[in-house]
Amino acid sequence: MTTGVAETADRTESSGRLSGGLLRLATCGSVDDGKSTLVGRLLYDTKSVLADQAAAIEEVSRRRGQDGPDLALLTDGLRAEREQGITIDVAYRYFATPRRRFILADTPGHVQYTRNMVTGASTADLAVILVDARKGVVAQTMRHCAIAALLRVPHVVLAVNKMDAVDYRESVFTAIVAEFAERAGELGVADVTAIPMSALAGDNVVEPSDRMDWYGGDTLLSHLENVPLGDDPTGKALRLPVQYVIRQPSSDRQTVERWLAGQLASGVLKVGDPVVVQPAGATSTVVGLSVLGRETDTVWAPQSVAVRLADDLDISRGDTLTADLAPPAQRRITATVCHLDDRPLRPRQRVLLKHTTRTIPAVVEHIDYRVDVTDARHLPCDDGLSANDIGGVRIRTAEPLVVDDYAENRRTGSFLLIDPQDGSTLTAGMADARAGD
Known part of the structure; x- marks a missing residue:
């Protein structure tokens, strides 16, 4: 059982609400805006690339006649994508720094693959929307911004990339930020952080740029490490979708106990709490809780748990335990x-x-x-x-x-x-x- 300070720490870590924890992010933008290069730079400069990966990328780059490693290949993992020079699927990458762990979804830029961006951003805490500094805000930029708004992605980073191609001019960056902010506001996107960068040269991705001394904000990595992760699922109403029912002998071997197993979608549940089984509307009381085979007094989202109720109710996969009848089925x-x-x-x-x-x-x-x-x-x-x-x-x-x-x-x-x-x-x-x- 977990109590007091230990319980608080476990709950915070479980839901990823510390300054550390797990950040899910998605990168999106138009074709050739440099998404794959940006992700490659992020992985390369944080030393998240294995030696064999680096060797394979150097070999492919050499066959293409390039002088140095093409960092975009760290995410363009499919052979068909490499041959076409585009990204057509969602590429997931996992990396970590001393401050935080990351799951990154690099989504495709083509209009016909907009649905893939929905897949990548559906669970994201933050969306990185890239803009080519030479082209500015285009239709696909706003398409991705609209999807981020529809999916309720809490944080948006406007990454103005390829600043090296416009001589790192502040005026270019300022104009792009002003246009994006106005149009994003119309879509209901309020939390936008703009960062000027060059993924190819490494400016403001992991290391600060000495060629844009007019910019005093964070690098991309610093922002990702420190952005607050809100929307704590433990602060929401109880929702426990039942995945399956476990039947096992009681401790005295005289009866068979029924445990309801599933992952808490939101909320906190304690022994003694009243619950409603939706959609039937039957009520009961929690008399047992278990996590990883160990009984406890309290569980919280997003833990996978087993629950034992006081009453032998007709419950099966697909039913949901709630604290009351709101919302009604x-x-x-x-x-x-x-x-x-x-x-x-x-x-x-x-x-x-x-x-x-x-x-x-x-x-x-x-x-x-x-x-x-x-x-x-x-x-x-x-x-x-x-x-x-x-x-x-x-x-x-x-x-x-x-x-x-x-x-x-x-x-x-x-x-x-x-x-x-x-x-x-x-x-x-x-x-x-x-x-x-």
Whole structure:
């Protein structure tokens, strides 16, 4: 059991809310803005590259006739991408400094791969949006900014890259920042940190630049190490989706105990707490908690836990333990979605909806609009959503679900739409309103 100061420290570390902890970030931008080079520079200068990786990159660069190692190859890992000189998939990289651990998703820049940016940014705490200093803010810049806004990414870094190509002029940087800030504000993005840099030369990525003495802010790495990680899941309402039910003999071997196993999506749970089993609405009391096979008095998100209740209720995978009946389970969901499949999503289409640990039949009742992601305008959508489209939909499910507003809880406010015929993922959804039966 954990109590007092130790419990506080464990909870803070578990949820990653110290100045250290784990930061999930996504890099995005237009083609040739230098995302892969930036990530390569970040990995190389933090000494996160293994010797065999460095040797392989040097060999590929040599075959291409380059004088030095091409740092972009640290993220352009697929052979097809190397041959084309572009990034077409989300490349995940893991690295650490003495202050913090990082999971980085390098997302593609092509317009037709916008859906991949949704994948990379869906769990991100911070988005790095690159801009080529020679080109300034372009349509794809604002498309990525709009997606970051829709996904409620808490922090945005505007990385004005290739400053070496404009002679490190402050006026260029200032103009780009002013334009981006105005347009980002229209999309509802308030927390923006702008950093001038050159990923190729290493200016302001890990080490400060002596060629931009007019800039007095942090380097990119320093900002990533110190940005506060808000949205502590332990401060939210209790949500425990049941993954499976464990039956095991009691300590006296006279009875069989039922434990409900799952990962806490949000909240804190203690022995003695009353809980509601949604969607049935049955109530009970927590009489046992276990983490990694050891019983304890208190658990918190995002721990994987097992819970024993005082009453023998009919509970199965897909049910959710909450502290009360708010929000009520319902069958209609209004949501913003990003369509991922090459086949269009159409009104009255039958799908499977996966929400936390539950997958149930559903139907797309109506597609209300398509979003112009360059300025967030709502456009008519009569023929369905195509690949990479973002729009508003209304969905009816076969069974009631406990769905939070995505703005309040990213974990329980998100869902996937799946093709019932072949099991492929069609659409990623973010609930933004709820309507009861």
